[in-house]
Amino acid sequence: MHISKSLFICCCLISSAQAADISVTGNWSEMINETDLTAGAGSDLRSPIESGSTLATLDITNTGGGSWTVKANKADFGWPVGASLAVRRTSDGSGSGTVSGGGIYLSLNSSDQEFFTGSGDRSGIQIQLKLEGLSVSNASPDNYSATITYTIE
Amino acid sequence: MNRFVKTALVAAMGFGVSAGVFADNVATQSVTYEVSAINELEVSGNPGALTVSTATAGQAPNSVSDASTTYDITTNETGKKITAAVDTAMPAGVTLTVNLGAPTGATSAGAVTLGTVAANAVTGITTLNETDKTITYNLSAAVTAGVVASDSKTVTFTVTDGGA
Numbered sequence: 643m644h645i646s647k648s649l650f651i652c653c654c655l656i657s658s659a660q661a662a663d664i665s666v667t668g669n670w671s672e673m674i675n676e677t678d679l680t681a682g683a684g685s686d687l688r689s690p691i692e693s694g695s696t697l698a699t700l701d702i703t704n705t706g707g708g709s710w711t712v713k714a715n716k717a718d719f720g721w722p723v724g725a726s727l728a729v730r731r732t733s734d735g736s737g738s739g740t741v742s743g744g745g746i747y748l749s750l751n752s753s754d755q756e757f758f759t760g761s762g763d764r765s766g767i768q769i770q771l772k773l774e775g776l777s778v779s780n781a782s783p784d785n786y787s788a789t790i791t792y793t794i795e
Numbered sequence: 796m797n798r799f800v801k802t803a804l805v806a807a808m809g810f811g812v813s814a815g816v817f818a819d820n821v822a823t824q825s826v827t828y829e830v831s832a833i834n835e836l837e838v839s840g841n842p843g844a845l846t847v848s849t850a851t852a853g854q855a856p857n858s859v860s861d862a863s864t865t866y867d868i869t870t871n872e873t874g875k876k877i878t879a880a881v882d883t884a885m886p887a888g889v890t891l892t893v894n895l896g897a898p899t900g901a902t903s904a905g906a907v908t909l910g911t912v913a914a915n916a917v918t919g920i921t922t923l924n925e926t927d928k929t930i931t932y933n934l935s936a937a938v939t940a941g942v943v944a945s946d947s948k949t950v951t952f953t954v955t956d957g958g959a
Contacts, residue, residue, distance in 0.1 A: 663819035670824075675831040676869075683837035684867025684926035698824060727826060771826060778833060778871035779922045787827040794820050 662705040664712065664794040668698025670771050674781070687781065690774040695732045700767040702760070702794060705739065709761040710794050716750035718788035722780040726750075727788060728772040731758050735767035747772055754793060833871045834954040838930065839864045844945075845891075845934035858935035866952065868898055869924040875954050876920060878913035882949040885909070888940025893950065896929035906933060909950060916952070 670693045679685045702710065716727055731744035739762020748757055771790075842861035850856040868877075879893050890908055893916060897903040901920045908914065936943065 661820055664822045666822040666824045670826045672828040673831065674828055676833045676835050679835065679869055683835035683869050684924055685869060686924045773828065778869055778924050781830045782871055783830050783832040785827065785829045787825060790824045790826060792822045
């Protein structure tokens with residue numbers, strides 16, 4: 643009886659240890675000034691403003707070969723009304739697993755949304771960000787920040 | 796008893812590993828951007844030459860005007876104004892004025908006499924981008940000015956703080 647309990651606990655440990663891990667490398671910082679006007683004086687800010695296509699990389703490890711889903715959400719405080727942030731995947735990365743979806747911009751909000759899916763370990767999955775909806779009428783001079791949270795399940 | 800201790804130990808280890816794995820299934824990334832103060836004004840070009848050369852007998856010389864140029868403006872700030880000034884003083888008896896059309900929500904000061912000290916031309920400008928706002932110059936000369944040699948002036952428009 644004691645032996646069976648121990649085995650059960652060990653099985654739980656193995657299962658927990660194989661939960662996938664995710665890490666991200668690369669943040670985005672952007673300066674917006676008069677050079678971002680579409681046509682100089684009289685014009686408005688260009689939109690969208692995109693990061694480089696290889697802004698950041700996601701690494702997915704410890705999957706045990708299993709399937710996974712990456713979700714994403716955004717938390718911001720005091721952003722200009724109408725401004726939005728979107729993310730997309732620009733490369734498959736490398737590794738023994740597979741990756742699918744996420745190639746079209748996903749507009750982020752405060753709730754988790756499915757970003758892309760896959761299986762097995764993948765590293766170097768590149769992502770790009772896009773900022774939309776900034777205007778001289780809603781973007782007063784200030785510093786704005788947000789945190790994007792990626793969750794793997 | 797011994798078995799109970801071992802099981803408890805394994806369970807404790809399991810809890811620790813599990814907590815570590817859960818912490819790693821989330822990754823965060825920061826996005827920051829800074830919006831600078833943007834105050835851009837551009838004129839479409841130079842007006843034509845203004846020449847006072849006619850008069851009606853018994854009256855002051857006829858003034859002349861030019862409304863061939865416009866300006867474009869963008870600002871992401873509030874409470875801005877446009878001032879206007881010339882680089883060197885006008886000759887005695889000669890007056891150059893400028894009248895800027897106001898962007899939406901702002902107020903034009905009407906015909907403003909240009910001097911070397913900046914004068915308010917438009918006030919109350921707030922977060923806008925507009926094009927083709929009118930600029931009207933007017934040149935007048937009193938008879939006391941006499942004959943004045945041709946000259947040119949540089950008019951400087953500035954978007955600055957303080958417009959009510």
